Amino acid sequence: MSRSTEHTVKAFDGEIVELRGLISEMGGRAEEAISGAMRALTSHDLETAARVVQDDKRIDALEDQVDRLAVQVIALRAPMADDLREVVAALKIAGVVERIGDYAKNIAKRVPEIGSGRQIEAISILPAMARAASSMVHDVLDAFAARDWEAAVEVCERDREVDDFYNSIFRTLVTFMMENPQTISQAAHLLFVAKNLERIGDHATNVAEMVYFAARGTYMAERERGPDGVRS
Structure with missing residues (x-):
């Protein structure tokens, strides 16, 4: 290998490490945003809610x-096969993680609207749903860093748990609204919170598909996604 080729390879390896580091930081901040939004919701902490909204700019x-670095790598290094798939996966994953951050921000924005008055039972279930969704995000980004397609498949299988949480909360809130019409506004906001958490789980499965493709060069089969598949 010539000195110039060796330098190019080292430079490319460094850029891949940098891409992974940026994705990891995005994921960590998205997880913090989810947990912060839920703390703000359960304790009606307007200061924490405002901070989650403000910190979303850092994820953006x-x-x-990531966009600039990925384009630079493709333009200057012309990666092939496995390397190209990893760069493209990083580019797409960054967009999905940004959306996850947006969902956390949306939850935080609803905190002032929900109020701190009468507690609705479903609020006590939402933190467990948030932990399940956030855990999926954490584990799928670990899978990306390790190029572990089997771990990505496992994340997809866990999406059913988040869906079950959503269905349970939906039924509880609809029943509560019917029995207590004066709480319709508050309960409706909580429904949107639950939907945002459900979408975070869906987006984690979308990342899992990208991890699978980057590692194996083939698309994830329906049986590996689970009976419900992966929603966009």
Whole structure:
């Protein structure tokens, strides 16, 4: 290998490490946003809610960095096969993680609207749903860093748990609204919170599909996604 080729390979390896690092930071901040939004919701902490909304700008900025670096790598290094799939996966995953951050921000924005008055039973279930969804995000990004397609498949299988949480909360809130019409506004906001968490789980499965493709070069089969498949 010539000195110039060796330098190019080292430079490319460094850029891949940087891409993974940026994705990891985005994921960590998205997880923090989810947990912060839920703390704000359960304790009606308006200050924490406002901070989650403000901090979302950092996730957006990191996505921009990933976009620029991925385009630079493709343009200057012309990666092939496995390397190209990893760069493209990083580019797409950054967009999905940015959306996950947006869902957490949306939850935080609803905190002032929900109020701190009478507690609705479903609020006590939402933190467990949030932990399940956030755990999926954490584990699927670990799978990306390790190029572990089997771990990605396992994340897809866990999406059923988040869906079950959503269905349970939906039924509880609809029943509560029917029995207590004066709480319709508050309960409706909580329904939107549950839907945002359900979408976070869906997006984690979308990332899992990208991890699978980057590692194996083939698309995830329906049987590996689970009976419900992966929703966009």
